[in-house]
Ligand SMILES: [Ca+2]
């Protein structure tokens with residue numbers, strides 16, 4: 584989930600409220616101040632359903648959904664996934680269809696599991712609804728759906744920095760993709776902004792910084808599929 588900073592004023596109350604909201608949708612696992620990986624019990628995609636997190640599970644296929652798919656938007660989304668693929672052991676890749684779906688859509692979307700939103704909540708730039716099945720000692724992620732709130736906010740799909748007044752689509756999608764392996768949102772000084780891609784509170788210019796992963800993002804994602 585990614586929240587919008589409202590100008591330069593970020594009151595303690597607003598911050599607290601945002602954290603509370605985040606805990607609700609972030610799988611009820613508190614955000615660590617220093618690391619974005621929360622897994623206890625282990626939570627991972629498990630393509631062969633053998634209860635073991637391994638390299639073959641790290642390849643998660645996604646497809647596009649909804650409308651508004653310009654070439655630029657497609658390219659920026661592809662680049663966002665490639666950033667995780669190229670830098671971590673989490674390897675999302677684009678295919679036409681798959682049981683493991685990352686559905687990216689700017690329009691009002693279908694219900695979102697435990698949070699029965701018809702669209703991203705107001706004030707939320709994007710949300711990733713991750714569904715998992717409890718399998719004894721671990722949770723198997725079965726579905727991840729990224730919703731972009733293109734109803735309330737305007738996104739840039741430009742190659743470079745976004746124009747004034749726009750959020751950087753590629754940066755936003757890069758952030759949301761981290762939630763697909765249940766990395767949690769980070770807040771507070773040292774985390775954002777600038778900070779890890781998993782910073783959960785950004786303004787429009789800062790959203791561009793989410794494109795590149797920090798050491799924390801990388802180690803958090805890698806810890807999913809490495810012992
Ligand atoms: Ca496995």
Ligand SMILES: [Ca+2]
Nearest residue numbers: 668669671672
């Ligand atoms: Ca990789």
Ligand SMILES: [Zn+2]
Nearest residue numbers: 584585768783
């Ligand atoms: Zn988030």
